[in-house]
Amino acid sequence: MRQRINVPDFDLAATLDCGQAFRWKRGGDAWYVGVVGREVWRLRQEGHTLEWETDPKPTPNPSKEGNFGLHSKKRNSGLCTKNRDSVIPSSGGAGGGLSEMHITKYLSLDRSLPAIVATFPVDNAPLHAAVRRHWGLRVLRQEPWECLASFIASSSKQIVQIRQIVELLANRFGEPITNADGRARWPQRAEDPRLGEATEPYHSFPSVGVIARASHEHLLACKLGFRAKYLLATARMIDNGDVKLDALRSMEYERALEELVRLPGVGEKIANCVLLFSCGFDEAFPIDVWIERALRRLYFPRKHNVTHRQLREFARSHFGPYAGWAQQCLFFSERMRK
């Protein structure tokens, strides 16, 4: 079944391609296909209209080791209004399929982009130029564990390689997303006629528990390299309850940051990515090599001795309460230059 909603101030391509999520693929027909929770989503934008297709026969019984056990108690709890609420749907819920509420929350369509941009300092010309270039780019509300694991894998990797690692983790450790009859939902290769009838089901992202009980060797097989030991140790700490991801949303920003950097392989940059992309901390401003390059070029063109610490302070004081949204525009803009 195909459904549509009106989406002002929104750019699906910029939002899904800007590097904040790693499981979206654009098909030749302009449809984006991705896995969110235990659902395969298909989305397309035409002008101010967002279309999506839902599977008419969702799996009736998600397995006991669901990907989103962290949020199982919050599922289907009604329309969330606070930014830091979890919004990840589960399949097989009442009515099944993909609802407008899930789409709206995941894509942050319930937020006013003009109002957010209005908080950016008026004298920050490079930022406003980036916002104009990528008008409609929104910060997603992703699932914290998948976001954290993906960014642990991102360390010193190119985005194309991160996508590959996340896909390998899902295919090896996740669960196939199938209909009740066992057939793949939205089979991955169906859109590529060169591959004939061959189909492979999409897989959910593996749960914390599954990764915590995986072997180091099996994680290495997913091309994680030296990051394998970090992902394993982090999963075990979370699985043990040493760090509670679902408690982060209710913390102050600084406290949540402190909690995340306790995890092996998680420094300030990765922690800020998780806080921004999955925990609703709009002020989080991840500083990676791209943003550092952009900040130096745009704001300190003739000052060559600016330290990383000074850049951090600059970011904290020059982008306002939605610094993370500003960061994502600058990040995408910087990448597009290349």
Next chain:
DNA sequence: TGCCAGGCCTGTC
């Protein structure tokens, strides 16, 4: 073939 990648950890100064 060699550089570099949405970093982090550790040791050294």
Next chain:
DNA sequence: GACAGGCATGGC
């Protein structure tokens, strides 16, 4: 606090 080296691997 600042900095360098090491860590695995693959795209370009």
